[in-house]
Amino acid sequence: MAKYLLLKHYRGAPAAVNNIPMDQWTPEEVEAHIGYMNDFAARLERNGEFIDGQALSPDGVWVRSAGDGRPPVTDGPFAETKDLIAGWMVIDVDSYERAIELAGELSAAPGAGGTPIHEWLELRPFLTEPPTVTD
């Protein structure tokens, strides 16, 4: 009954335990990783806990209005220091504890050497609708 966003970072999160970048894995390790992620999402769907999952390209630009009648201004690519989001998953679960449990499982996706990455995922609760009973 509560929705949470699981955010995965390209950079900006604390270093993972198994911190070897993906482009240095073997093809089998990459396949194993992708398979784990797909299985995880499929399991959430079967549980009735899955809302959405998307991956984002690391390419992107800053955009802002330039004022009346002028085209928006862009600035990019992003500086190396910018916190960079890699993708997200949105879940709908019964409790905060369940959200933590699922984030932990997602973080254990296998990486180099087939061992879990133990990467840091960001867990963020959604703001909900106000309740009916308030007094």
Add this chain to the structure above:
Amino acid sequence: MHDVARRELVPHVLSVLVRRGADFATAEDAVQEALVRALSAWETERPADPTGWLITVAWRAFIDMTRSETARRDRQVRYDNEPPAGTIPSADDTLHLYFLCAHPTLTPSSAVALTLRAVGGLTTRQIAQAYLVPEPTMAQRISRAKSVVSRAGVDRPGDVRTVMRVLYLVFNEGYSGDVDLAAEAIRLTRQLAAVADDAEVHGLLALMLLHHGRRRSRTRPDGSIVPLAEQDRSNWDRDLIAEGIVILQAALARDRLGEYQAQAAIAALHADASRVEETDWVQIVEWYDELLQFADTPIVRLNRAVAVGEADGAPAGLAALAEVDDHVVRHDAVAAYLHEKNGDLEVAARLYACAARNAPNLAERDHQTRQAARLNHYLQRHP
């Protein structure tokens, strides 16, 4: 036939099928199928006996589903084509259905979804939309809930306490899509109250009616919150409130007090005041003390601190607040309100800003942000 009127029949039809020995999960699918067929069939000609019609069509659908299932499993199970006699469901059957859908082995979200479908007759799509969840996810949630209930067996269902918790969740969740969940919760609680002889069920119904009666004045058209003190009380639905009060009084007369009756009593005291200044805060504090006997939670204590602040003044409210766990949600909001009332404007402004940061929903965040801005603006002009 109106959608709600058709759905009123759902628990009767389903309980008849289950009583005839149909497996709960398949029977529920069969009733959904019959409801869908009724949509088109009844458009041209409404049957003289809608319940009988639904039972017949649902039973045939159940037979068909069982046959195809049986064929798949290559099993030899036979059902008679003609349904056995006995189409009049008893109150006990309906009650049993509520208990099954609030089975203690179900998680709250599963019990809510199953109740809305199997007792409320809502479609999976409607439930998914109401809870802002994709339809396949909701379909899975319901399907798993049904198999949990089937596996757990119909012998150890939930009880009226678990049912009330589920209905309260439906009412209080606050989402609104095509389906008005609060109205649906009231409908299902009314139906429950008709078959369950329990003062607390009536207390819950009264609580819902009393809050629903104030609904129109709780938010502005843009969705922003109007606090109780600022609500246009002429816009409250007096019929709903009057009904809630009558039901509550009858429940209280049975002398079996519980948390829903105590909450309803607090709501009734608010509803009784035609102007906020006329609110009987002393009695409200007394009811919070009663409520604490049944539900001693930080949230109840927090709300009690507000009432104490109104009844005995801001310092007394702040003293009551000091005893509440300060991690509880909305603690900052209550502290800000009481400090402002006490004249500590700088402290209040800072706390309103904290309350905005910690608000559990957007409407409350906006509301607390406005409060902080209002006080900060005042303080700048009156240094």
